[in-house]
Amino acid sequence: MINTGIAIAGSGSATPSVSVDNHALSQLVETSDEWIASRTGIRYRKLASAETTLSAIATRAAQQALSMAQVDPSEIDLILLATSTADDLFGSAGQVQAQLGATQAVAFDLTAACSGFVFGLVTAAQFIRTGVYRNVLLIGADVMSRWVDWSDRTTCVLFGDGAGAVVLQASECDRLLGFELRSDGNQNACLNLSYQPQPKALTDQITIGQGNYQSVTMNGQEVYRFAVTKVPEVIEKALYRANMGAEGIDWLILHQANQRIMDAVAQRLNIPAEKVISNLANYGNTSAASIPLALDEAVREGKIQPGDVIAVSGFGAGLSWGASIFQWGKPSS
Numbered sequence: 271m272i273n274t275g276i277a278i279a280g281s282g283s284a285t286p287s288v289s290v291d292n293h294a295l296s297q298l299v300e301t302s303d304e305w306i307a308s309r310t311g312i313r314y315r316k317l318a319s320a321e322t323t324l325s326a327i328a329t330r331a332a333q334q335a336l337s338m339a340q341v342d343p344s345e346i347d348l349i350l351l352a353t354s355t356a357d358d359l360f361g362s363a364g365q366v367q368a369q370l371g372a373t374q375a376v377a378f379d380l381t382a383a384c385s386g387f388v389f390g391l392v393t394a395a396q397f398i399r400t401g402v403y404r405n406v407l408l409i410g411a412d413v414m415s416r417w418v419d420w421s422d423r424t425t426c427v428l429f430g431d432g433a434g435a436v437v438l439q440a441s442e443c444d445r446l447l448g449f450e451l452r453s454d455g456n457q458n459a460c461l462n463l464s465y466q467p468q469p470k471a472l473t474d475q476i477t478i479g480q481g482n483y484q485s486v487t488m489n490g491q492e493v494y495r496f497a498v499t500k501v502p503e504v505i506e507k508a509l510y511r512a513n514m515g516a517e518g519i520d521w522l523i524l525h526q527a528n529q530r531i532m533d534a535v536a537q538r539l540n541i542p543a544e545k546v547i548s549n550l551a552n553y554g555n556t557s558a559a560s561i562p563l564a565l566d567e568a569v570r571e572g573k574i575q576p577g578d579v580i581a582v583s584g585f586g587a588g589l590s591w592g593a594s595i596f597q598w599g600k601p602s603s
């Protein structure tokens with residue numbers, strides 16, 4: 271019989287070594303440790319050097335996840351790299367596949383900004399549910415420092431770089447209990463990293479557009495309002511699909527964007543603060559990496575135990591948002 275349940279069998283994470291505190295940023299823009307810490311909860315962020323590639327950080331996180339899951343790279347069927355900051359616009363998953371030596375795996379990028387990990391988790395699950403693949407490696411990785419305007423204090427203080435990964439495996443017992451994914455392109459303008467083409471005449475008759483991607487722009491207040499409204503709703507929907515209530519959650523891991531958003535969402539769902547996992551203070555907003563990075567730290571600290579029920583929710587550009595409820599670990603563990 272083909273096993274079409276899903277187990278999340280291992281996690282890993284990696285960040286650049288350079289940590290930058292809020293005081294250092296106050297030398298770049300008019301800001302302060304007090305403003306950043308009180309409005310966001312962020313104190314430090316890791317920033318990648320010019321030599322550091324996204325695929326190298328993603329590969330390090332993936333190696334740790336494979337090692338925890340005791341899966342050899344040659345056994346991976348699919349690599350999904352959730353990222354919005356690929357080294358190559360054609361995708362960076364292939365480079366991760368090569369660096370891992372995952373010779374049997376098909377690899378591709380998935381772009382859903384800060385919702386990328388949750389969207390990737392659900393995408394990965396479909397390949398297992400249909401019986402097509404047995405071992406899927408999902409990585410959330412972003413190097414936002416490449417795309418932030420370092421003279422814009424409203425965005426540059428928020429972001430950091432990193433990667434997190436999980437291994438999903440086919441299992442007799444299904445540990446992916448429920449999910450819900452949403453998009454609203456009508457609010458796309460709230461958060462962008464968009465391409466700005468300049469007209470370029472190739473001949474008298476033919477003009478194409480060539481340009482560059484612009485830095486991140488965000489209407490912070492709009493995104494804040496969207497998050498505190500939509501995230502509790504989407505978690506409740508995922509809980510409904512999992513046939514359980516918020517009291518059944520052992521750990522809540524939200525996209526690490528703002529501590530005030532995490533507190534407001536937990537309060538709305540009546541989830542006590544001690545069940546909310548947060549490492550935002552040390553890393554800032556690492557986009558698609560933030561949830562698996564927080565998950566992996568909590569697993570390695572021994573907070574999250576096999577069988578624990580975890581609710582994750584990502585939200586961000588698109589606008590996009592989603593939630594998933596799963597139990598940690600292999601059923602036999």
Ligand code: UT7
Pocket residue numbers: 300301302305306309310384423424425427489490491493494497527528531555557585586587
């Ligand atoms: O990953 C994608 C998801 N993104 C998010 O979830 C972000 C959601 N939004 C937020 O987290 C918050 O809206 C921010 C942290 C971005 C901003 O916090 P806020 O409490 O909404 O501040 P604000 O935008 O209302 O700005 C308040 C004041 C303004 O000054 P005035 O107009 O009152 O004089 C800003 O110019 O704070 C000023 N300000 C700053 N001051 C010092 C904005 N950025 C800074 C800064 N340092 N870095």
